[in-house]
Amino acid sequence: MYNNMQSNRKLSLLRRRLLTLIENPAGKSLLDVFVAPGPSARGTVYTLRRKCSKPSCRCARGKPHTTVVLTASVQGRTRLWTLPPDRVGLAREWTGRYRQFRQARDRWVKWQREILRLIDAMGRSRIQPLP
Ligand SMILES: [Zn+2]
Numbered sequence: 001m002y003n004n005m006q007s008n009r010k011l012s013l014l015r016r017r018l019l020t021l022i023e024n025p026a027g028k029s030l031l032d033v034f035v036a037p038g039p040s041a042r043g044t045v046y047t048l049r050r051k052c053s054k055p056s057c058r059c060a061r062g063k064p065h066t067t068v069v070l071t072a073s074v075q076g077r078t079r080l081w082t083l084p085p086d087r088v089g090l091a092r093e094w095t096g097r098y099r100q101f102r103q104a105r106d107r108w109v110k111w112q113r114e115i116l117r118l119i120d121a122m123g124r125s126r127i128q129p130l131p
Helices: 002-022 025-035 085-126
Strands: 044-050 065-074 077-082
Touching: 002 085, 025 085, 044 085, 065 085
Parallel strands: none
Antiparallel strands: 044 065, 065 077
16 A cells, blocks of 8 residues: 555656656747758858968958858768858858757757656556556
């Protein structure tokens, strides 16, 4: 009887934790990321800064030449593409969307693992020897 009360208390604690976790509004916001419209692209956009060899050039006075590039791994190798100025905004938008999606996916996996852990603990806490 004592064992049964203890088991019921544990089960109700787990049940509360599970419901809190499932009803977490963060889960809904992750879902919003997954169903959001718009294309995405893998990779990172960044600005390369370099100096040329002309001593009279502006780069010698601290204003380096800049090129905006997109880098991404293609079949395990890092590739680099120079972005024309009119594509930079688009590339930032698409790669940002991709990154946001991946981050949301990682959080989703952690969240679901925690839910599964609680479900398994609930399942284990119900197991009792037959009378
Ligand atoms: Zn220069």
